[in-house]
Amino acid sequence: MIVLLDLLGVAVFAASGALAAVHSRLDVFGVVVLAAVTALGGGVTRDVLLGITPPTTLRQWPYLLTPLVVALIVFRFHPTVARLRRGVQLADALGLALFATTGTAVALDAAAPVVTAGLIGVITGIGGGVLRDVLLNEIPLVLRREIYALAAAAGAGVVVAGNRLGLPPVPVTLVGAALVAALRILALWRRWNAPIPRS
Amino acid sequence: MIVLLDLLGVAVFAASGALAAVHSRLDVFGVVVLAAVTALGGGVTRDVLLGITPPTTLRQWPYLLTPLVVALIVFRFHPTVARLRRGVQLADALGLALFATTGTAVALDAAAPVVTAGLIGVITGIGGGVLRDVLLNEIPLVLRREIYALAAAAGAGVVVAGNRLGLPPVPVTLVGAALVAALRILALWRRWNAPIPRS
Amino acid sequence: MIVLLDLLGVAVFAASGALAAVHSRLDVFGVVVLAAVTALGGGVTRDVLLGITPPTTLRQWPYLLTPLVVALIVFRFHPTVARLRRGVQLADALGLALFATTGTAVALDAAAPVVTAGLIGVITGIGGGVLRDVLLNEIPLVLRREIYALAAAAGAGVVVAGNRLGLPPVPVTLVGAALVAALRILALWRRWNAPIPRS
Numbered sequence: 001m002i003v004l005l006d007l008l009g010v011a012v013f014a015a016s017g018a019l020a021a022v023h024s025r026l027d028v029f030g031v032v033v034l035a036a037v038t039a040l041g042g043g044v045t046r047d048v049l050l051g052i053t054p055p056t057t058l059r060q061w062p063y064l065l066t067p068l069v070v071a072l073i074v075f076r077f078h079p080t081v082a083r084l085r086r087g088v089q090l091a092d093a094l095g096l097a098l099f100a101t102t103g104t105a106v107a108l109d110a111a112a113p114v115v116t117a118g119l120i121g122v123i124t125g126i127g128g129g130v131l132r133d134v135l136l137n138e139i140p141l142v143l144r145r146e147i148y149a150l151a152a153a154a155g156a157g158v159v160v161a162g163n164r165l166g167l168p169p170v171p172v173t174l175v176g177a178a179l180v181a182a183l184r185i186l187a188l189w190r191r192w193n194a195p196i197p198r199s
Numbered sequence: 200m201i202v203l204l205d206l207l208g209v210a211v212f213a214a215s216g217a218l219a220a221v222h223s224r225l226d227v228f229g230v231v232v233l234a235a236v237t238a239l240g241g242g243v244t245r246d247v248l249l250g251i252t253p254p255t256t257l258r259q260w261p262y263l264l265t266p267l268v269v270a271l272i273v274f275r276f277h278p279t280v281a282r283l284r285r286g287v288q289l290a291d292a293l294g295l296a297l298f299a300t301t302g303t304a305v306a307l308d309a310a311a312p313v314v315t316a317g318l319i320g321v322i323t324g325i326g327g328g329v330l331r332d333v334l335l336n337e338i339p340l341v342l343r344r345e346i347y348a349l350a351a352a353a354g355a356g357v358v359v360a361g362n363r364l365g366l367p368p369v370p371v372t373l374v375g376a377a378l379v380a381a382l383r384i385l386a387l388w389r390r391w392n393a394p395i396p397r398s
Numbered sequence: 399m400i401v402l403l404d405l406l407g408v409a410v411f412a413a414s415g416a417l418a419a420v421h422s423r424l425d426v427f428g429v430v431v432l433a434a435v436t437a438l439g440g441g442v443t444r445d446v447l448l449g450i451t452p453p454t455t456l457r458q459w460p461y462l463l464t465p466l467v468v469a470l471i472v473f474r475f476h477p478t479v480a481r482l483r484r485g486v487q488l489a490d491a492l493g494l495a496l497f498a499t500t501g502t503a504v505a506l507d508a509a510a511p512v513v514t515a516g517l518i519g520v521i522t523g524i525g526g527g528v529l530r531d532v533l534l535n536e537i538p539l540v541l542r543r544e545i546y547a548l549a550a551a552a553g554a555g556v557v558v559a560g561n562r563l564g565l566p567p568v569p570v571t572l573v574g575a576a577l578v579a580a581l582r583i584l585a586l587w588r589r590w591n592a593p594i595p596r597s
Contacts, residue, residue, distance in 0.1 A: 027395045029345075029347065048247055048446055048451075049451060050452060054319065059314075061314070064318070075396060115457075116452050137535065139422070139533065139534060143432060150427055196424070225595075228545060228592050229540075229542065243447070252448055260513070334537065
């Protein structure tokens, strides 16, 4: 089940990468590469930090086929340009939600201490999107003006707390992911702004 | 022999990094650092993904001296500016060819499954050039409008297939590398374009 | 003691990241994230290269609390904008000095060969600042027109030499760090320029 949620995260992050690549007018190869990097970057980083080598993501067919298929579908049927940015942000919110929580669950499974597991979850969640934005030469979403890392940390916190309380991991992961997605989508929709520095 | 090809890859990627640094008007230290990062980035990533720590590349003198010497030679005797971009692209094509194939061979040696080995080969091939372009604040070649990751994947595929068929690794690696270099140079020369998204 | 110096490096690099984030007008979350990435990036890279997983930095409270506290202090009490860039560079010089030398010491402790240890020290020193600049979409300081990697290498060399000579590690690390900081600050103050390519 955690694997299925992880794979769903791969699919939505692949979509966010592919949509961003279309927005930047990359060709079909660029769209596939950016979708793959965005979709797999977080999980590869997670496994390297946990000492799981070669990373799981690079060993299993579904993880490799999913970004390819998603990228080709997006390339062929992407929405009109005006909706691309919105699509990137929605897919990114879902990917963040799924990866931050499954990343935490995987790290707990690998016997990481709870704080470490939560942090690795946050890194798993934000990693793919950061790579996507850096490769497209943009300042990453995580640094821009909306709650982002905090939403990921809240979801990771739910998974860690559930683990401490001995609750079953799958529903806990789903609740955590729903919380992250809700926070991110609310922040986008209501244009929540955090304080900026005085000048 | 695989080590010699790997070292040749280090030399040509160092040249591509040094030429790109000269093109960006960096000083001699910047030229050396960028040459080293471009030359060693792919191999370090490969070893980290395979759990080989500290990475081989950081443990052996020839890997460290080669980028330094190449960078100083390029700094002193670089071509006229008009030819710099062409030089970066040619050296990059050779480096991609050598690293994608030797990276696959190293991963097979480390007992990675064949698909994983091919992927790690592709990552080894594109890693150095991606770091070079990201550090210079440019969208990486691999995402721009020419066959790139596909050429690397073709070369990795040749090495994997040769391994499955029990062929001797060195000639197979050479054939794979020649294929990658030929694809890249043809793509540059004939200005092959892949489809771009409809707008 | 080496841990204390390492933690001081975390604090000053966090300050450099937070000041750079304020300079780029990020909100309070962006300031915290950039401070954390700048402060912890070098040490995480060091541990991954040495095969220490999960990285020490992600396992210990002081390493996690320090960047948070520093980021909030900088966010609240940052200097006037005119002095921000100078502040980033000074904090960066101190962080480089501390991380290049403690990174080398940690690598020697982990039984890395001396050259490898020196290189890992240099990578630890420059890693956080490179991440900071790449995330803010700037060409990293290490590539720009002042002695930077060379200063880090000099400090790493002092620690390696002290280790070879059997000298006590803490004073040697302090001497190495003082050398790096002095070289960097002199380079900034006297505007030392290295040769740039002929055009």
